[in-house]
Amino acid sequence: MDERIGIIGGGIVGIAVARSLLERHLGDITVFEKETRLAAHQTGHNSGVVHAGLYYAAGSLKARLCVSGRASLRDYCLEKNLPYREVGKLVVAVDESELPALAGIEKRARANGVPDLSGINDAGRLREIEPHAAGVAAVHSPHTAVVDFAAITEAMAQDVRAAGGTVLLGQEVVGIAVVGAKVRVRTAVSEHVFDRLIVCAGLQSDVVARLLGADPAPKILPFRGEYWSLNPERNSLVNGMIYPVPDPRFPFLGVHFTRGVYDDVHVGPNAVPALAREGYGWSSVSAKDTWESLRWPGAGALAKKHWRMGVEEISASLVKAIYFHKARRFIPELEMSDLTAKTASGVRAQAWGRDGALLDDFAVEQVGPVTLLRNAPSPAATSCMAIADHLVENYVQVRA
Ligand SMILES: Cc1cc2nc3c(=O)[nH]c(=O)nc-3n(C[C@H](O)[C@H](O)[C@H](O)COP(=O)(O)OP(=O)(O)OC[C@H]3O[C@@H](n4cnc5c(N)ncnc54)[C@H](O)[C@@H]3O)c2cc1C
The missing domain is CATH 3.50.50.60 (FAD/NAD(P)-binding domain)
Known part of the structure; x- marks a missing residue:
């Protein structure tokens, strides 16, 4: 039976x-x-990005299952005629201080077998891929794609x-x-x-x-990610995806530009603590969820480790000018009016140990x-x- x-x-x-x-x-x-x-x-x-496996520690489940999962998902989308666009991703170091971390990403990506990866060290090549991006070096993953999950x-x-x-x-x-x-x-x-x-x-x-x-x-610690949209008349500022070099102390990738599968360009997501597990905006508050997070044994350790990042992210969520300045590091031509109102958000389910580690x-x-x-x-x-x-x-x- x-x-x-x-x-x-x-x-x-x-x-x-x-x-x-x-x-x-x-x-x-x-x-x-x-x-x-x-x-x-x-x-x-979410961002609708089919990751190619750039960031994850070699041998981890994330590294293995992302690389094989990307291939299976691509085949499935092709078989079912679902939109799948390989717009490619550029991870950009905007100044010299980010070069060691960028080299670390390239090393991990190669160890994970990310296909057709290239390291870019000249501004000319960088601008061939993303003409409006600024940076001193980059890593390009041409098979990173966008879909409708x-x-x-x-x-x-x-x-x-x-x-x-x-x-x-x-x-x-x-x-x-x-x-x-x-x-x-x-x-x-x-x-x-x-x-x-x-x-x-x-x-x-x-x-x-x-x-x-x-x-x-x-325990699950809910982290909201908020997106702004690019004014459609300015979508030509982004061909595919422009990502920052992520902060290795934090499990999120940082605010990025993504040309979505329906040709919209979104900017984000940031990472702010959500005040409810399914809290998609600041007005969505669950006293129970918030209280449970505050009294979790690891709360003090997490706050001590990440308070500065937390203050920065919350400020950027509440004040558009701060978010805009973060985004403009990658596209100097960006103007404040290019970012329309916040258009979407998602809440990440991030597991959190008793010791405060994510x-x-x-x-x-x-x-x-x-x-x-x-x-x-x-x-x-x-x-x-x-x-x-x-x-x-x-x-x-x-x-x-
Ligand atoms: C802002 C953001 C950006 C992201 N960007 C990307 C990206 O670009 N690429 C990528 O690969 N991943 C991305 N992710 C991560 C990705 O979205 C998740 O890892 C993935 O969707 C997890 O799928 P899931 O089915 O486990 O969870 P979910 O999609 O959350 O589904 C869980 C379901 O369980 C249901 N459920 C819960 N409790 C019960 C119950 N008691 N009874 C019945 N049903 C229940 C819920 O209603 C929910 O529908 C992003 C996530 C966020 C939030």
């Missing part, structure tokens, strides 16, 4: 896991999504339904109990018994882990018949198909 497998989360990772299981005929699959549509949180609120999720969900899987929308899982070898899952309107459960709950992954009685650590790599935990994906920040959308295969091969098939 088929195993019954439940999946919590209708983001791109949960749906990719369902699809991978069905492709291998591994069971009778039910996906639970609390919102009335798929991709309602991180998957539908929400559309990809919908296409994969169609595959899931076509293969006999069930996707339940508007069904928040509110109870989980392991009973012998089985796991019982409860929503407000239904109850189910599964042989296995896979949790891909993004911003709620620690909340769902607590429903099961698992360790509350790592987890860098993807993280998975197994509790009896339940597999919990506990940290799946960027580049998890890029890597979704490889993460799905990793979970299926290392957590489902080995226990079959």
Whole structure:
């Protein structure tokens, strides 16, 4: 008899896991999504970039699954006729002080096997790729691409339904109990018994882990990223993507320019603490979420380490001129009026340990018949198909 497998989360990772299981005929699959549509949180609120694997420590899950996930995602988009544009990425050192960190990125990218990478040391070549960018050196990744992750999720969900899987929308899982070898899952309107459960709950992954009685650590610290749009008349300032050299002390990539898959150019995202797990603006506040973050054992250590960065990012979020000055370092021709109002935002689910450290790599935990994906920040959308295969091969098939 088929195993019954439940999946919590209708983001791109949960749906990719369902699809991978069905492709291998591994069971009778039910996906639970609390919102009335798929991709309602991180998957539908991100930069849309298919990363090529430049930044991640060699041998890490991020490095491996990003490189193989990019290839699978490209093939999937081509097969389904979904938009996939290799606009290319330039990581730019604006002055000499950034050269050592840029060299570090190039070294990691080469170790990770990023295809057709080139190091650029002359301004002429840099301007051939991005005529309006300024910098002393750069690394160019021509196969970094842009896509519509929400559309990809919908296409994969169609595959899931076509293969006999069930996707339940508007069904928040509110109870989980392991009973012998089985796991019982409860929503407000239904109850189910599964042989296995896979949790891909993004911003709620620690909340769902607590429903099961698992360790509350790592906790999710929500970090909002806000985007400004470029006035469409000035879109010609950017051909593909112009990225800064990221600060190695911080897990985010820094404000960048991206020409999206529908030809819009967005600037961002920054990284400010969100006052609610699903808080897409400053007015969205959850006293519970904020209080839980403040009293987390690692809060003091994190604040001590990153307070200066925090003040800078919050100031740039509240004062357009500060954000503009950060962005203009890369495109000197940029004018304040080129940035329209903030147009979008997303909240990153960043896992956070009791010691205050932000987890860098993807993280998975197994509790009896339940597999919990506990940290799946960027580049998890890029890597979704490889993460799905990793979970299926290392957590489902080995226990079959
Ligand atoms: C601002 C920003 C920019 C980013 N840019 C990129 C990028 O350019 N490229 C890239 O690869 N990655 C990027 N990322 C990261 C990427 O978006 C995420 O890593 C990826 O979407 C994670 O997918 P997911 O399915 O794990 O999570 P989500 O998309 O957040 O899905 C989790 C789902 O679980 C559901 N859920 C939660 N609890 C329950 C419950 N109890 N019952 C039922 N359902 C539940 C939620 O409603 C949600 O729909 C970015 C993220 C952000 C926020």
